[in-house]
Structure formats: C-alpha cells, structure tokens
Amino acid sequence: MALRIIATGGTFDKHYDEIAGKLGFGASHLPEVIKRSRITIANTLEELPLLDSLEMQDIDRRRVLVSCSHAEEKAIVIIHGTDTMRETAAVLGVANLDKVIVITGAMIPYEIANSDALFNLGFACGVAQVLPSGVYVAMNGKIFNWDKVQKNRGAGVFESLS
Amino acid sequence: MALRIIATGGTFDKHYDEIAGKLGFGASHLPEVIKRSRITIANTLEELPLLDSLEMQDIDRRRVLVSCSHAEEKAIVIIHGTDTMRETAAVLGVANLDKVIVITGAMIPYEIANSDALFNLGFACGVAQVLPSGVYVAMNGKIFNWDKVQKNRGAGVFESLS
C-alpha cells in the first residue's frame, strides 16, 4: 500500500501573510503536517499550484485529473478548498479511473486554532486505504460519493444529496 | 452509521498538572477534540477511567471489552495508551465480537505541540466506518490486525508482526 497526497490549496493550506495582513498561500503546510502525523506508510506529496477553490478554473481541475491518472499509487488523497470540492470531484468521478480518490480539506486553516485540518487528513488517509475504487469527498467525519454531496454553506457542513 | 468513541486515557489524553509539574490525567480532551473535528456522523463518547496503559490491569481491559460488547454502535474507536495497545487488542480480538473496533492513541499528547493525536483520531474514525468486523490497531497511518502488530519502542512506531 502506498499513498499519494496532492496539495491544491484551499482553506486547509492558507497562511497568514503578516505584511499584507491577509490569509493567502505561501509554502504548503503539508510537508510539516505529514511529518507530524508520523506516517510510516509509503507516501508521496505532490504540490500543485495552491489556490482558493473559488478561483479554480477548468484547467486547474484538469491538472488534478492528470495528476491522478498519472499517479503510480492506487490510493490518492487530495487537499482541496471546500467551496468547489464537489466540482473537482465531478471531473474526477466521470473520468472513472481505477483508483481510490478521497478529497478533503478544512473549515479552518491548519495554522489557526481549533482547525479540523489534521483530523480530516487522518480521516482521508485512512479511508483511502480501505474504500473500493471511486471518487469520494471526506468531510465532517463522513464519506460521500462524488455525485451525492453538497456543501451547506450556511451551516458550514457537507451533506448527502439524495 | 453511528460511531462510539471510548476514552481510556493513554498519551493522547495526558494533561499537564501545573501544580504537580507533571503529566497526568484530568478531564478528557475528547469532548473538545470531537467538537473541533466537526463530525456530523452520530457519535457517542464513553469515558472509562483514564489510565496510563502501562498501569492497565486485566480488569481494566475487561471493562473495555464490556463497553464494546454492550455498545449499540457497530463501529467503535478506542483511545488507548500505546504501550499495551496490543494487549487490549488481544482481549478484544479473541472475544470475536461482530463489531469494527479500531484502537488508536498518540505518541505525543493532544495538548502538546506537534501531536499526532488529531490525525490518529481522524484516521481511526474513518477506517472504523469502512473495515469489515474485526479488531484493529491504527497508528502511523497504517491499519494492523490485532494479532499482527507490535510497538517498536526504540523507534516509537508500530510495525507488522509477520
């Protein structure tokens, strides 16, 4: 079993720029986070351009698809913004790759108090090793099929679409 | 799907007592940790006496077994000290319950910098929903069968026993 972790940005990876006084993107937190997690399973981190998922274009989603289809690993975890997680999941879902792709992210950036980022990464790294091939969104301690999920923005939680 | 989380102490839940100047046990961190994780899946937290796993006796392991066998939930996550995780796993394993029981813990207490606790909890809460019935140890981003695992104390990691 080996794991590929693909960083695409999103709330999980936002960083406070003290000169600009804003949250944006700097170096990914993932190398530190993975080290902290003490994972001994073989893993590769691939960093794509870090983006707010509201600013992701078709070309960005295709880049994620290309990374997934070229990956040597069967199990893939994607760190992604929550707002368009579903759209990227759909691009990957219709491609019907023979892989287990689990998309996760965070409601609070990793570097901010009370963040869910580390829990979500652990959750995703776990289920990616056990689920059958397919594309999933993993948030709020739940696993959703890529075509049965929506973000309830008012409540800040992911829900099943029936 | 519903989840039972059973707290038994261990490094995960240790707390620094500033009067004694030592790590020990106070109130469990689990209520705060679960809230932080933003889990929307139905879950129940059961707090057993919080113990250093080196001080766990047979009676303590039987108490964990009783909790598991009485649980209404099929999926159970147990927070446990790492040093005798394997012994408790064995007590649960031979009982052969029709449940998915995932035992996890932490190398660094939740309240100390660089802790793996939140990652491990997320990992365990994920795989407990997907694995077939059985008893597992989940540490270092890996899933071990209860009778095929050992802690390498010198390296501080869990390994497969073949």
Place this chain on the structure above:
Amino acid sequence: MALRIIATGGTFDKHYDEIAGKLGFGASHLPEVIKRSRITIANTLEELPLLDSLEMQDIDRRRVLVSCSHAEEKAIVIIHGTDTMRETAAVLGVANLDKVIVITGAMIPYEIANSDALFNLGFACGVAQVLPSGVYVAMNGKIFNWDKVQKNRGAGVFESLS
C-alpha cells in the same frame, strides 16, 4: 498597582469566521489570554468595539481617550491594530493625562500559529508598571514614545522616528 487593559480589536484579536471564510471580529480573545497569563495583579478588562485599525475614525479614537481619562487605574495597556497605532497614540499623547498608557498589538493574530500577541501583551503589562507617565507604543520588544514611532509596513516592524 492595578492595571486596566482596553481591547480595541486589531490584528491581535482577529478571529477566523469559518462560515464567511474570513478573518474578522467575534468575541475578544482577551479574557482567555489574561487567564492564561496567570496575572495576579489587580486588572480590569474593558472591551471597546473591536475594529480593524484602518477603519478607526476620530470618534473611535476619542472613545479610547475617554476610557483612559475615566480609568481609575494609573497603568493602562491598549490592544490596538498596528496600522494606525501611531494615530491613536497621538490623540492620547496630546491629551497629556497623568497615566502610563502603553499601546500594543500583534503582527499575527493571537489564534494563528507563530503569533507575537502573547509576548507583546506580556511586554506591555510589564512596562506599564514601571515607565513614568506618558503614552508609549510597545512593539518588537521596544518601547517608543508616542511622537517618535512609525510602522515600516514593508518590513512589518516598528521603528524610531528621529
């Protein structure tokens, strides 16, 4: 010796709103921060409207002045945004109150990793007990007179104005 701490917002007290996905203001962190600091000196926390200091108007600065002049305590620490710290310091400085007023803040919000907030609060609470009456800005481990300080925005540090 007694201390008044006046919260006016600024980077120090910003809070990440996970629904909006932005930093803004919620409840002040100061009650928690003061408790954490284990201050046994008599102290009173006064919370004014929490503002980004770039949005502070004359009326907001006058409100700070009124709080200072009405304070029973001789030693006052003000938590303030860094961008217009100097302007508020000037309003207080020309008023020439017989008080020790120390204005501080943070380059990184208290709730974000690597924040200087707690250091700066400790620094300000210390010097406010020892300095002679006057109005000071305390940032970067330095004490500046209110009319001899500027923020170097490119470098993100406070400097003496000679």
Place this chain on the structure above:
Amino acid sequence: MALRIIATGGTFDKHYDEIAGKLGFGASHLPEVIKRSRITIANTLEELPLLDSLEMQDIDRRRVLVSCSHAEEKAIVIIHGTDTMRETAAVLGVANLDKVIVITGAMIPYEIANSDALFNLGFACGVAQVLPSGVYVAMNGKIFNWDKVQKNRGAGVFESLS
C-alpha cells in the same frame, strides 16, 4: 539598549520526549521563541545547561552568576525553573552587580497548550529595559525584588514576602 537572554531550563523549556514518554530537556525553545517575538532590539541568547531547577546545585547557580557578571549587556533576562528561582535570585542579589537582572519562567511548558511562557518572556524583556539596577523575579504579571518573593506551591503563584 541591548538584551542578554540566558536559558537555564526549567518548566518553560521542557520538551516531551516521545520515545521515553516523559518531559525532559532537548534543544532549547528559546531561538524559536525569540524569533516569534519579532524583537528588533539587539539581543544575545546564551544557553547554559538546561536543568530542572529542583536539580540545580550551587555550582549551577554560580555559573549563572558568572554569565551575568561577564555579560556586556546591562539588561539580562534569565529563564529559570520556578521551584528554586528564589535561590538563584539570592545568589545574584547578594553579588550586587550593576545590572538589571530579571528572572522569569513558566508554570506550563512553552510547548504545551495554555502556557504562560511567552507572556512571561515578553514581560521580563520589557521590565528589564526600564527597571533600575537590581535583581528581580517576574512572574504572574508582577515584579518582585529578589529578597521579597516566594512561590506558593499549593496555589502555583508567586507572592510578596513582607
């Protein structure tokens, strides 16, 4: 104005050793803490052997005294364990150096949640720049003369000795 910071260990600088499962001493946190504090005042960090202050011997206190008397800086902050802070303060106090020496520490290690370490360091770095020559203990947001202080171990706070 320049500042010397002398690390001697104590609760402030304790580190959790995940292999031993205990708090002890590793590399000092002070380089990271000082960087985080964004101090622009000239400062030098001197690391003495890191000790639990209950294990400090006369020779260890004399080493601190030698460091203080040889220091080029007038203002000195010493990071020290709380249990024998008073004893070291006495050794420095009777030496009657023409320096401002401020001894501080923490009730909770820097790397553990809810620590007062960063507040105390900021407090000490501030008052060391303003107080007249002498030896002081700075804890709980208070400044104590070296011969008028005791730790109330039951309450975990420092008090004036009258």
